[in-house]
Amino acid sequence: MKKHFQLIYVIGNLFECSIYLDYLFKATRNVWEMENNNEISVVQRLNQLSCVLSCEIILRQDEQNVTLALYEDVKFMANRLDQVNADAVFGLTLAQVNLAAVLSSPNIEFLFEDELNRIDETELLCDNSRVYVVDKLLQKENYSMASLIQVLTRPEIWMSEISWRKGILQTEFTSSPHLTVMKVISSIFSGTPQAYESDYCLRQLVNDNCEIPDTCVDMLIRNDNSRGYPLAHRLLFVKTALAVNCKENPRTNLSNLIEDYCREIFQNLIDLENFNFPSISQDLAMEQIVLCGMEGYLEFINGHYADLITSWRNQYGCYSALNINQRKGKVRYKKSTNPMDYGCDSHACGVAAAALSLLIRGYVENYLSPTHEIND
DSSP states (O other): OHHHHHHHHHHHHHTTSGGGHHHHHHHHHHHHHHTTTOHHHHHHHHHHHHHHHHHHHHHHOSTTOHHHHHHHHHHHHHTTGGGOOHHHHHHHHHHHHHHHHHHTSGGGGGSOHHHHHHHHHHHHHHHHHHHHHHHHHHHHSOHHHHHHHHHHTOHHHHOOOOOOBSSSSOOOOSOOTTOOHHHHHHHTTOSSOOHHHHHHHHHHHHHSTTBOOHHHHHHHHOOSOOOHHHHHHHHHHHHHHHHTTOBOOTTOOHHHHHHHHHHHHHHHHHHHHHTTSOTTHHHHHHHHHHHHHTTTBGGGSSHHHHHHHHHHSOTTSOOOSSOGGGOSSOOOOOTTOOBOGGGOBHHHHHHHHHHHHHHHHHHHHHTSOTTSOOOO
16 A cells, blocks of 8 residues: 555656646556556656656756757758858757757657657758758868868768766866966867867868878877867867778777866866856857767766756857857957857857757657666
């Protein structure tokens, strides 16, 4: 009898939120059948529904709606394709990949219909925009840059399962000692590669039979306090080399670099937030979340970062690299970005699309199932 009351109590608590009735009927039926009517197991599984519902609440909140924020950002770019550059279309490519993974997940049966329709429409917008912009860019870029764009915007090279895990980075989640705001700002472009070296090494992956030259290996392992964009671009180089199946250089193992990079990147992300994301570091933070999040590090995939990123968009649904309070005065921008309407810029809009889509994918693949174990 006690077990019956416990089961009724758990279900009763869940049913207090009436908008979830359809979801709960479906989930409860599936759990009951899967656990062969074992009440103890059913209670344990239904308790996990609170985790699922918390994720759904994050996805559905009117002001912090992740699926809506992503749709508005992608729609903003789709309506201004003449302002979209190579960086932005790369972000759209990753967004398309992440949304395709969401739509192929068995967990989508637990999404609400309006969310599912919005995700489906956004994925189609990403695809159509990508095809149009890439075709336009290939007509005006030089051969080496055109080849790089053509490779980086192929969705199939980025389509792979993500091995999600948490706790591997073993970071203290506290800001580094003795930091000042000026030190944090200087870290945004600290170390190597700078833009010219990053572009050069990426081009070698598509122009020279996919062999990694020693100069680029030097860049990957150079001990020069690389932080911010330079460290993120080291990771981007490694991810690209692995995605196109480049021949490994005997001087280093590319896969072994990723964990160390993401540990440093996560610490940098914490430091940036501790100083309220100064200068253009909102853009940098989104890039860090994308690159390490796609490596499966759940430290980068949570409701906190979803709330931050959705709060950074302006009233038109687009993004700027700069904090809204820091848009006056001289600021060092990323060389590759393009200005867009309403004070937004192409790099920030593109990387926001990639980050928001990855957050949605992380929720769906990790939490949006009553039978999935939640590992904190």
